[in-house]
Amino acid sequence: MSSLLSPRPRLACLALLLAAGCAHQPGNSDPRNREQGENQLALAALTPTQPASTQQPGRSATPNFESAPAFFEQLTSEAQALAEKPAVPPQQMQLPRELANLDYDGYRNIRFRPERSLWRGQPGRFEVQFFHPGPAYRDPVSIAALDQDEAVPVPFSSDLFTYQGLDHPPSSAGLEFTGFRVHTPLNRDDYRDELIAFHGASYFRALGKGNVYGVSARGLAIDLGAPKPEEFPVFSHFYLQKPGASDHSVWILALLESRRATGAYAFRVQPGVSTWVDVEARVFLRDAHAAIGLAPLSSMYLCGEEAPNCFGDFRPEIHDSDGLASWGSNGERLFRPLRNPKRTVTSSFRLDSPRGFGLLQRDRTFDHYQDLEARYQDRPSVWVQPASGFERGSLRLLEIAARAETGDNVALAWVPDAPPALPQRLELRYRLHFAAAGDWSNAPGQVAATRIARTAHGVRFLVDFAVQRPMAPSNGADGKPAGGVDAVISASNGRVTEQHLEENPFAHTLRASFEVQPEGKRDVELRAFLKSGTDTLTETWSYAWQTD
Numbered sequence: 001m002s003s004l005l006s007p008r009p010r011l012a013c014l015a016l017l018l019a020a021g022c023a024h025q026p027g028n029s030d031p032r033n034r035e036q037g038e039n040q041l042a043l044a045a046l047t048p049t050q051p052a053s054t055q056q057p058g059r060s061a062t063p064n065f066e067s068a069p070a071f072f073e074q075l076t077s078e079a080q081a082l083a084e085k086p087a088v089p090p091q092q093m094q095l096p097r098e099l100a101n102l103d104y105d106g107y108r109n110i111r112f113r114p115e116r117s118l119w120r121g122q123p124g125r126f127e128v129q130f131f132h133p134g135p136a137y138r139d140p141v142s143i144a145a146l147d148q149d150e151a152v153p154v155p156f157s158s159d160l161f162t163y164q165g166l167d168h169p170p171s172s173a174g175l176e177f178t179g180f181r182v183h184t185p186l187n188r189d190d191y192r193d194e195l196i197a198f199h200g201a202s203y204f205r206a207l208g209k210g211n212v213y214g215v216s217a218r219g220l221a222i223d224l225g226a227p228k229p230e231e232f233p234v235f236s237h238f239y240l241q242k243p244g245a246s247d248h249s250v251w252i253l254a255l256l257e258s259r260r261a262t263g264a265y266a267f268r269v270q271p272g273v274s275t276w277v278d279v280e281a282r283v284f285l286r287d288a289h290a291a292i293g294l295a296p297l298s299s300m301y302l303c304g305e306e307a308p309n310c311f312g313d314f315r316p317e318i319h320d321s322d323g324l325a326s327w328g329s330n331g332e333r334l335f336r337p338l339r340n341p342k343r344t345v346t347s348s349f350r351l352d353s354p355r356g357f358g359l360l361q362r363d364r365t366f367d368h369y370q371d372l373e374a375r376y377q378d379r380p381s382v383w384v385q386p387a388s389g390f391e392r393g394s395l396r397l398l399e400i401a402a403r404a405e406t407g408d409n410v411a412l413a414w415v416p417d418a419p420p421a422l423p424q425r426l427e428l429r430y431r432l433h434f435a436a437a438g439d440w441s442n443a444p445g446q447v448a449a450t451r452i453a454r455t456a457h458g459v460r461f462l463v464d465f466a467v468q469r470p471m472a473p474s475n476g477a478d479g480k481p482a483g484g485v486d487a488v489i490s491a492s493n494g495r496v497t498e499q500h501l502e503e504n505p506f507a508h509t510l511r512a513s514f515e516v517q518p519e520g521k522r523d524v525e526l527r528a529f530l531k532s533g534t535d536t537l538t539e540t541w542s543y544a545w546q547t548d
Contacts, residue, residue: 062387063431065278068266069241069251071149075264076282079255080425083262083284090234090257092138096173098166100135107134109164116160117183118145123245127192130154131179131199132161139200140176142237146253151239180238182250186271195271201232202256203298207380208435209273214299214320214379215359217432219256219265220283221293221413225346225398231290233258235265260287274435281389283426285419293396293413295384295430297359301338302405305368306452310340311403315370318405320379321359324397324412325539327441329353333539335447338410341399342546345523349395349542351414356440357395358383359412362448364436382432383440384414389428392417444468445530445538448509458497458517459545464509465530465538485532487512494524494545501530518547 110132114120118128131137144151156176158168169175179199183192187209194213196206202219222231233256241251249270256263263283270276283292299321303310308317324336328351336347338359351357360381363369369376393416400409420426433440445467453460487501489512499514510530518524524545530537 063276063278063385063429065280065387065429066249066268068268068280069146069149069253071146071151071239071241072253072264072266072280075239075253075255079262079264079282080284082255082257083286084423087257087259087286089259090139090236093133093140093175095133095135095138095175096169099133099169099173102135102166106166107132107136110134110166111162111164113160113162118154118240119242124243124247126182126184126195126243126247126250128180128182128240130156130160130177131181131197133175133178137178137200139178139234141178141235143177143180144237144239146239146241146251154240180240182252182269184250184271186275195275196252196269196277198235198238198252198254201234202254204267204277206269206275206277206432206434208275208433209271210378210436211380211434212375212378214361214376215382216298216408217277217382218296218298219254219281220258220261220263221296221411222258222260223291224293224296224411224413224415225396226291231258231260233261233263256283260290261285261292274433274437277432277434278429279432280429281427283428285422285426288419288422290419291415292419292426293415294390294393294428295386295432296411296413297382297384298408298412299338299359299410300402300405300408301399301410302340302402304337304363305449306337306339317363317368317376318371319361319376321361321381321410322363323360323447324357324395325360325383325439325441325443326351326357326395327355327443329355333441333443334542335443335539336397336542337447337450339399339544340409341401342548344398344400345544345546347397347399347544348415349397351395352392354384354386354390354395354414356383356385357412357414358433358440359410360439361436362439362446378436380434381437381439382434383437385431385433385440386414387429387431389426390414390416390430441539443539444536447539447541448507450541450543455515458494458515460513460515461526461528461543463512463528463541464504464507465512465541466507466509467530467537485510485530485537487514487528487530489514489526489528491516492525493520493522494518494526494547516545518545521548523547 112129120127143154181197182195184195186193198204203216205213205216220233235254236257237255239253243250249268252267254265266280268278302318304317326334361379364377366377393414396413396415398411402409445465448464448466451462489496489499494516497515497517502511504511526543528541
């Protein structure tokens with residue numbers, strides 16, 4: 001399961017344990033800083049197999065945003081003033097030896113006292129608990145409560161925590177909080193579940209009703225997927241707006257700092273079956289050449305139906321998310337199954353003025369995972385719904401080769417063609433949806449599964465499409481189309497040698513089966529969708545086959 005990770009590998013831990021204060025395992029560097037393959041797939045340069053003119057664009061309503069608290073203007077001024085000065089390297093806490101030497105289980109035994117929660121016992125639906133520093137969490141954050149736009153600091157105290165088997169750290173240790181989590185009645189009215197947590201760098205995770213923690217979001221990415229180490233901005237200061245007694249949402253303001261950027265962020269979190277996180281950000285760059293990634297997401301994908309029981313594991317599938325989905329301004333819906341690649345790879349997808357994109361967990365069947373604790377079938381999908389600040393740019397997907405589920409190996413962000421000229425600021429608004437829903441693009445037919453089998457001369461792909469109404473494939477007795485539904489398949493750097501379409505009555509899908517042979521040593525880029533006459537019936541399936 002994904003942790004609330006700082007830029008380090010993470011330990012798999014249950015949402016139940018996270019609620020008790022679990023953390024990920026410390027590490028020396030982020031795995032994304034490994035040498036990466038120079039495989040930049042410029043998909044926009046491919047001849048499209050799904051013409052925009054055949055799409056049904058539909059409508060994507062722009063989210064209605066409430067005005068941020070007045071303190072957001074003060075925070076914006078502070079971020080701008082910081083950007084005009086040289087960056088100050090962050091200082092990590094020096095932990096007492098007993099804390100610094102804790103293992104995973106030892107750190108997990110440090111627990112916040114629920115009765116000491118911020119806003120506990122006051123009218124309203126929300127309360128806040130805080131994270132303790134530990135071996136993997138040494139970056140201090142300043143936290144203040146906003147009441148009538150007055151910032152009241154929330155001081156760290158060891159009295160807020162229980163230390164099972166440990167001595168209380170002395171007040172002279174100079175400890176501070178490293179993050180926090182918000183609780184509210186999410187799944188039932190008589191219990192305040194975790195709703196959202198901020199812990200490490202600019203990472204945060206939220207839950208919809210019935211979800212357990214999985215995919216993460218973060219404030220800003222810099223140099224994501226670049227051939228140099230990625231820069232991880234951090235939220236250094238948080239301001240928690242006290243909600244009213246009848247409020248069904250909560251405001252969180254944050255100051256973002258990094259070597260090449262600063263920013264002011266306002267989050268409005270509204271719980272529900274689909275939890276909304278409305279984000280308003282004002283970003284100031286110190287370096288006009290910084291490759292920034294907006295609305296970044298991080299997840300884990302170890303194996304799925306294309307390579308079940310990986311590394312001898314008893315579980316058929318292991319992943320927090322199983323696909324990237326996007327909805328373009330021309331109406332095209334694309335779905336790209338995630339992979340655990342043979343080598344780390346970065347892919348780029350042209351996506352001007354996107355209607356939406358995200359990392360989805362479509363497979364909701366327990367039998368496909370068989371993990372009683374991790375509950376991968378209950379991990380949320382996250383859909384980004386842009387409102388402003390996303391004009392010309394591309395989606396960038398980073399997939400890192402991995403052999404364990406203990407680290408996020410998938411990252412996604414929207415990268416603008418050109419950042420704003422200095423000293424202009426970048427302003428953006430978008431809504432994040434955290435829910436068990438499989439898609440928000442209203443795709444008429446969705447990719448349900450992707451399976452792969454080696455053949456004598458290449459690879460056979462079996463792609464199941466779930467269409468909204470029963471249809472018969474068009475293959476006649478001679479294997480040629482005879483009217484009805486067709487699979488449109490294209491390959492770059494490869495050749496489709498055989499294809500056919502058949503009904504899968506057990507999954508209530510249509511299965512496109514096709515064999516591909518590589519042409520050369522480059523990765524083969526594939527696209528497929530179903531059509532009936534001039535009508536497009538499904539989203540576009542997209543896949544990069546690493547032939548080596």
